[in-house]
């Protein structure tokens with residue numbers, strides 16, 4: 152590791168030497184969003200030259216169909232004259248740019264929308280500014296404080312980027328996965344290791360009555376819980392909906408933490424701050440917290456089915472008419488990547504949330 156790149160490692164080490172081992176959630180929080188050296192703060196993670204690629208970067212069709220979904224929700228809410236369109240973690244701004252392009256012919260829609268992007272990274276915010284040039288955008292770093300008006304919220308590959316805590320069942324009790332220095336007696340060592348310790352916080356109250364096998368791991372994201380709480384309260388109070396798309400599963404059992412660098416898996420404890428750290432989104436936990444806050448939650452759909460329900464195959468056919476040769480092959484490959492059940496089609500899931508006074512959401516079953 153060269154000097155320039157090990158800033159986060161030094162910060163982590165200082166923290167551990169001063170306060171003891173870090174929870175996995177604190178480790179992830181520092182690695183990903185440290186205000187100066189965090190992974191999302193100083194890198195450009197998305198795209199061929201970055202570390203990973205997302206659906207809107209694969210094909211314009213993704214954003215176009217999400218755009219039509221948003222228009223339908225707006226229409227089903229009797230076309231409010233003012234509403235907030237909010238995106239959580241907009242990355243390079245590609246999804247929002249495609250949404251706005253696909254909806255520009257809808258009478259009254261662009262005039263009605265007030266655009267909010269929730270983004271923690273100044274460098275990605277600059278890229279978003281360029282991608283959305285000409286549109287009045289308001290940036291925020293947190294979801295709270297949105298204006299009280301009908302609100303449509305979208306989030307693609309946002310929730311997988313939030314810190315999680317991990318716990319392991321050992322002799323009838325839960326131990327927390329902590330991050331420690333491998334060799335505390337060697338001050339120059341920047342090597343980290345996982346260590347099981349007594350849980351730092353009372354985080355597990357909801358799981359007391361369930362039976363877990365020895366050695367089993369579970370994951371909990373307090374940050375996700377807080378965001379879902381705010382988001383749900385907001386759409387319940389003001390009417391509207393939220394669309395959450397991400398890779399994940401229903402339930403929190405298993406170790407799903409992964410690190411990705413240059414499109415390859417790597418060790419989550421190596422090169423802290425220089426690689427993406429994510430986990431599978433627990434859609435069951437999202438449902439529980441959203442329902443506790445009073446909103447209606449749709450059935451969980453596979454991305455492939457959702458996009459097909461919205462007409463991606465028809466859209467692909469229309470677009471393919473203008474293409475030939477390599478462009479046509481790329482276009483067909485992109486469609487396959489998004490909907491094929493062995494590619495992103497089943498791994499990625501879609502969940503819809505809506506206020507109790509809001510109508511059912513297209514493309515999803517209630």
Ligand code: SAH
Nearest residue numbers: 191205240241242269270271272307308312
């Ligand atoms: N939705 C985009 C990008 C996904 S990457 C796409 O589909 O291409 C995750 C995004 O969430 C990045 O923009 C990242 O900077 C942002 N992000 C991560 N953690 C965040 C946090 N705690 N608060 C706000 N934004 C965050």
